[in-house]
Amino acid sequence: xxxxxxxxxxxxxxxxxALIYFVAVFTLLLIINHLLLxxxxxxxxxxxxxxxxxxxxxxxxLKGVSSLMILIWGFNVLLNQTGPVWWQWSVGPLTFRxxxxxxxxxxxxxxxxxxxxxxxVWFNQIMTTPKLSYLLFPVVPRLAMxxxxxxxxxxxxxxKFRRLVMLQKTRNVVVSEGSWRQRLQxxxxxxxxxxxxxxxxxMETAVLMEARGFGAHKRSHYxxxxxxTVDTVFTVGSVGLFAISLYLRFLGWGWTTxxxxxxxxxKTDGWxxxxxxxxxxxxxxxxxxxxxxxx
Amino acid sequence: MSxxxxxxxxxxxxTGQAAPALKDVSLTxxxxxxxxxxxxxxxGKTTLLKQLKHELWPAGERTGGLTFxxxxxxxxxxxxxxxxIGYVAQxxxxxxxxxxxxxxxxxxLENLGYPTATINDRIxxxxxxxxxxxxxxxxxETLSGGQLQLVNLASVLALKPQVxxxxxxxxxxxxxxAQKFLNILQQVHDELDLTIVLTEHRLSRVMxxxxxxxxxxxxxxxxxxxxxxxxxxxxxxPALQAFVPPVPHFFLDHNLAVTPxxxxxxxxxxxxxxxxxxxxxxxxxxxxxxxPRESVLVATGVSFRYPTTGxxxxxxxLQVATGDWLAIIGKNGSGxxxxxxxxxxxxxxxxxxxxxxxxxxxxxxxQDRVLQVGYLSQNPTEQFxxxxxxEELTAQAQLRGTSVAQRVDQxxxxxxxxxxxxxxxxxxxxxxxxxxxxxxxxxTEPQVLxxxxxxKGLxxxxxxxxxxxLQQAHETGLTIIxxxxxxxxxxxxxxxxxxMFNGRVNPPQATRLFFTQNFLATTAVNRLxxxxxxxxxxxxxxxxTDKGGE
Numbered sequence: 124x125x126x127x128x129x130x131x132x133x134x135x136x137x138x139x140x141a142l143i144y145f146v147a148v149f150t151l152l153l154i155i156n157h158l159l160l161x162x163x164x165x166x167x168x169x170x171x172x173x174x175x176x177x178x179x180x181x182x183x184x185l186k187g188v189s190s191l192m193i194l195i196w197g198f199n200v201l202l203n204q205t206g207p208v209w210w211q212w213s214v215g216p217l218t219f220r221x222x223x224x225x226x227x228x229x230x231x232x233x234x235x236x237x238x239x240x241x242x243x244v245w246f247n248q249i250m251t252t253p254k255l256s257y258l259l260f261p262v263v264p265r266l267a268m269x270x271x272x273x274x275x276x277x278x279x280x281x282x283k284f285r286r287l288v289m290l291q292k293t294r295n296v297v298v299s300e301g302s303w304r305q306r307l308q309x310x311x312x313x314x315x316x317x318x319x320x321x322x323x324x325x326m327e328t329a330v331l332m333e334a335r336g337f338g339a340h341k342r343s344h345y346x347x348x349x350x351x352t353v354d355t356v357f358t359v360g361s362v363g364l365f366a367i368s369l370y371l372r373f374l375g376w377g378w379t380t381x382x383x384x385x386x387x388x389x390k391t392d393g394w395x396x397x398x399x400x401x402x403x404x405x406x407x408x409x410x411x412x413x414x415x416x417x418x
Numbered sequence: 419m420s421x422x423x424x425x426x427x428x429x430x431x432x433t434g435q436a437a438p439a440l441k442d443v444s445l446t447x448x449x450x451x452x453x454x455x456x457x458x459x460x461x462g463k464t465t466l467l468k469q470l471k472h473e474l475w476p477a478g479e480r481t482g483g484l485t486f487x488x489x490x491x492x493x494x495x496x497x498x499x500x501x502x503i504g505y506v507a508q509x510x511x512x513x514x515x516x517x518x519x520x521x522x523x524x525x526x527l528e529n530l531g532y533p534t535a536t537i538n539d540r541i542x543x544x545x546x547x548x549x550x551x552x553x554x555x556x557x558x559e560t561l562s563g564g565q566l567q568l569v570n571l572a573s574v575l576a577l578k579p580q581v582x583x584x585x586x587x588x589x590x591x592x593x594x595x596a597q598k599f600l601n602i603l604q605q606v607h608d609e610l611d612l613t614i615v616l617t618e619h620r621l622s623r624v625m626x627x628x629x630x631x632x633x634x635x636x637x638x639x640x641x642x643x644x645x646x647x648x649x650x651x652x653x654x655x656p657a658l659q660a661f662v663p664p665v666p667h668f669f670l671d672h673n674l675a676v677t678p679x680x681x682x683x684x685x686x687x688x689x690x691x692x693x694x695x696x697x698x699x700x701x702x703x704x705x706x707x708x709x710p711r712e713s714v715l716v717a718t719g720v721s722f723r724y725p726t727t728g729x730x731x732x733x734x735x736l737q738v739a740t741g742d743w744l745a746i747i748g749k750n751g752s753g754x755x756x757x758x759x760x761x762x763x764x765x766x767x768x769x770x771x772x773x774x775x776x777x778x779x780x781x782x783x784x785q786d787r788v789l790q791v792g793y794l795s796q797n798p799t800e801q802f803x804x805x806x807x808x809e810e811l812t813a814q815a816q817l818r819g820t821s822v823a824q825r826v827d828q829x830x831x832x833x834x835x836x837x838x839x840x841x842x843x844x845x846x847x848x849x850x851x852x853x854x855x856x857x858x859x860x861x862t863e864p865q866v867l868x869x870x871x872x873x874k875g876l877x878x879x880x881x882x883x884x885x886x887x888l889q890q891a892h893e894t895g896l897t898i899i900x901x902x903x904x905x906x907x908x909x910x911x912x913x914x915x916x917x918m919f920n921g922r923v924n925p926p927q928a929t930r931l932f933f934t935q936n937f938l939a940t941t942a943v944n945r946l947x948x949x950x951x952x953x954x955x956x957x958x959x960x961x962x963t964d965k966g967g968e
């Protein structure tokens with residue numbers, strides 16, 4: 124999978140070009156709250172993730188994301204009682220109203236958040252640690268290294284956590300049995316063990332880093348990236364389309380300030396779809412061009 | 419050979435300790451030499467190894483001199499130290515810090531600010547030399563222990579050091595993988611003329627590679643000699659007798675005068691042939707065959723997989739009778755550890771059942787299960803709660819509930835832990851941690867004990883101590899199932915043995931039958947004497963019959 128992703132255009136781009144594109148994607152997910160447009164954003168990201176991550180992984184990802192999206196939509200429907208009422212139900216002094224606003228706004232929020240998660244997973248796939256480190260290093264070298272180390276430590280911590288959950292059962296430390304008080308006590312005990320164990324391993328790793336010269340000299344990089352014409356074309360194209368989208372948003376398109384005014388779709392959405400769809404299609408258009416340029 | 423490292427009258431005492439860990443140690447290491455530090459747990463060999471690189475110095479008080487090419491070791495700049503003196507730790511998991519193999523190999527070179535082109539040239543060279551090309555893009559967490567240790571070595575080699583210090587680098591590896599790693603180490607030593615300083619317990623493979631052996635006991639260097647005189651001295655020193663590998667031990671045990679002492683099975687066979695020494699089996703007491711016993715633990719059709727893997731266990735069938743001691747033998751990654759966690763009820767398989775006395779094990783309440791099934795992990799610290807040794811044992815004894823203090827005291831004596839009873843469990847040596855782990859597993863007086871690689875990384879003395887402790891418990895009726903790749907330990911202690919491979923367990927066989935039938939997976943003495951006494955597993959199983967024999 125890694126090698127497949129490496130051979131695709133987004134992975135071949137200069138990290139800065141890819142980063143600019145992702146910043147634009149995240150920004151659009153934040154500044155648009157019309158249902159039709161968020162559907163377009165979400166559907167496009169599903170397609171792009173399917174292309175970059177593979178069928179199996181996107182399937183797994185959608186299972187997790189969809190449950191979170193349903194939860195967000197459900198909470199909105201339950202808690203948002205404003206706007207035109209479709210149906211209502213009273214028990215004593217309490218009245219539940221199913222409103223059009225709650226359904227539409229909940230759906231939009233769920234799609235935006237789902238899209239955000241998909242975009243982040245895609246970002247992670249493309250922007251590997253050396254690329255991030257390469258970008259951050261000239262600005263904040265310590266943060267760049269810290270990021271790299273943290274990613275490894277998080278993985279080790281997760282593995283250790285799973286092993287401890289399993290093996291501490293042999294000491295009768297089980298957080299899922301007993302009264303709430305007992306569970307709480309055992310959780311505290313478990314976290315203490317986890318901390319002691321992690322600190323002990325991390326200290327040993329730190330000594331071994333120093334033994335291999337960490338901190339002895341200004342660090343260099345095994346990989347450098349060269350800005351090419353493809354990066355220029357990709358960046359100019361995507362930034363241009365992003366600028367058009369921003370301008371349309373500045374005009375008030377794609378955004379409703381008052382949630383009570385939420386509609387299924389608005390006339391301006393139809394015009395906004397065009398630049399947005401082309402912007403989201405840039406990686407695919409680029410990929411086609413990249414393949415056409417094959418020897 | 420020129421002097422590379424000089425240790426003169428070095429004495430070192432850890433902070434908070436009264437007795438020194440190293441006492442007046444003097445040692446000269448020559449350039450291009452392969453030197454092995456040998457000694458029991460607590461003899462000071464790891465402490466001595468860590469003195470040879472400033473960044474590894476433990477906190478404590480030190481007197482005496484340590485020089486590297488006539489420069490005090492502490493006076494080397496961090497860049498010089500990283501470049502000239504490499505270090506590989508015992509646990510392959512603790513060294514890697516980056517996400518992929520490529521990044522890990524680049525890490526030390528980036529630290530020292532090498533230009534990009536040089537870094538890539540060095541990585542290309544080292545990856546080709548150690549055949550790591552196919553692993554370069556792999557994530558670190560997907561590597562096996564052997565691959566990871568090789569990456570750790572490669573990462574150190576990338577800096578072209580003059581000396582590499584290795585602290586029991588094969589302790590966590592299975593015998594085949596350990597052999598491969600040592601072969602590579604030999605290649606590196608021979609072809610690159612690197613100086614190697616190694617600490618090791620398992621000497622059967624290392625002795626053939628080493629130029630000199632430094633024997634340590636109680637923080638002092640007893641002798642520094644070539645392998646043959648060193649082995650003779652080890653055999654004559656009670657504290658080090660158990661360290662003599664089986665083949666040279668066989669020759670010393672039967673007074674077979676040959677110089678140099680054969681260090682491998684091949685060399686041993688050649689020596690036997692040349693001198694026409696003959697042996698016959700001594701009459702051994704056959705184990706009393708009792709009638710059919712009831713099965714205490716039964717696994718039927720057990721299949722298990724992790725979310726990201728295929729089947730690790732595939733339709734496993736296993737019946738273990740009450741009072742049996744079963745050894746499950748297999749390579750790292752064959753599924754032994756997973757099987758033990760499933761048998762212990764710590765993980766629930768996707769298919770099949772594991773029954774303890776007819777009860778499905780994962781349906782039992784945790785405390786009831788802990789009282790009936792003891793479990794010792796490969797890494798016992800993962801079962802500790804971070805208190806003192808006494809507190810750990812007390813907490814476990816309380817699960818059984820009766821005469822807690824008395825039982826804890828008895829267990830401290832049985833496990834030889836009385837002297838460290840008030841120390842924190844994480845501060846113990848590896849051998850002591852293993853003994854504590856075993857003590858915790860036995861504390862609840864279980865019916866069945868599951869042991870995952872109980873001898874991994876242990877010195878021969880601690881190994882023997884663990885074997886004896888288990889034997890005592892076994893004699894009182896404890897059923898033991900252990901996963902191990904230690905052939906000698908399994909042959910010495912287990913009643914029945916079986917192979918695990920491809921996610922399945924073969925039907926168990928009586929231990930002697932199992933090992934004498936095996937061609938490769940058997941004891942060194944069996945391989946040595948197969949032509950003459952096929953049933954021999956240990957030196958004491960035979961006597962010399964030719965003129966001049968015992």
